[in-house]
Amino acid sequence: MRIVILGSGRGSNAEAILKAQVAGQLGKGKVVAIISDVPNAGILSLGSRFGVPAKWVDASPFKTKLEGEGEVRYIEAVRAYSPDLVVLAGFMRVVKPAFLMAFHKQIINLHPSLLPLFPGLDGIGQALRSGNKETGCTVHFVTAAVDGGPILEQAHVSIDAAETLESLSLKMHAAEHSLLPRVIARLSTEGYK
Numbered sequence: 049m050r051i052v053i054l055g056s057g058r059g060s061n062a063e064a065i066l067k068a069q070v071a072g073q074l075g076k077g078k079v080v081a082i083i084s085d086v087p088n089a090g091i092l093s094l095g096s097r098f099g100v101p102a103k104w105v106d107a108s109p110f111k112t113k114l115e116g117e118g119e120v121r122y123i124e125a126v127r128a129y130s131p132d133l134v135v136l137a138g139f140m141r142v143v144k145p146a147f148l149m150a151f152h153k154q155i156i157n158l159h160p161s162l163l164p165l166f167p168g169l170d171g172i173g174q175a176l177r178s179g180n181k182e183t184g185c186t187v188h189f190v191t192a193a194v195d196g197g198p199i200l201e202q203a204h205v206s207i208d209a210a211e212t213l214e215s216l217s218l219k220m221h222a223a224e225h226s227l228l229p230r231v232i233a234r235l236s237t238e239g240y241k
């Protein structure tokens with residue numbers, strides 16, 4: 049199962065996927081490319097570390113969504129790697145119908161909350177401010193409904209009395225780093241199309 053990872057940030061989840069692959073824990077999954085919309089994003093440095101093509105692709109003209117010329121560039125760039133699965137690992141743009149159609153039922157996203165709770169930006173902060181005693185992370189199929197596609201799996205994380213954004217973020221990332229590779233491994237062996 050050929051995997052293209054899209055991300056905008058430091059890439060700790062992409063790193064977790066690649067480490068799982070190296071450890072033989074990614075099922076039939078194989079990361080074939082990493083693409084970022086942020087020129088100097090940490091996620092791009094994983095390319096040389098893990099021997100995977102990694103490149104910036106211009107997503108302009110919009111800042112928070114993938115549409116117009118940027119969307120066309122992304123469809124071409126991702127298609128060039130013939131992926132079976134496109135993983136949004138901290139890709140901070142809303143993907144639109146043309147991209148969704150190009151990779152129909154092949155795109156999954158990691159979101160830092162127990163969806164349908166706290167969609168959108170700052171899922172960790174939203175959960176902390178809610179006063180809830182628990183949050184978590186979700187891996188779901190991407191559809192036109194932002195953060196609303198069918199849920200594949202969730203991991204739960206407690207919010208303790210003295211929790212801070214820093215401490216909760218640490219726990220969340222640990223949960224994400226085990227959830228996302230596990231879901232990918234499962235999809236690669238069980239199938240999903």
Ligand code: GAR
Pocket residue numbers: 055056057058059060061062091137138139140158159160168169170171185221224
């Ligand atoms: C992760 O916490 C992921 O859940 C979140 O971005 C972070 C990326 O971290 N995604 C979203 O908020 C999507 N709306 P990383 O670059 O270290 O993997």
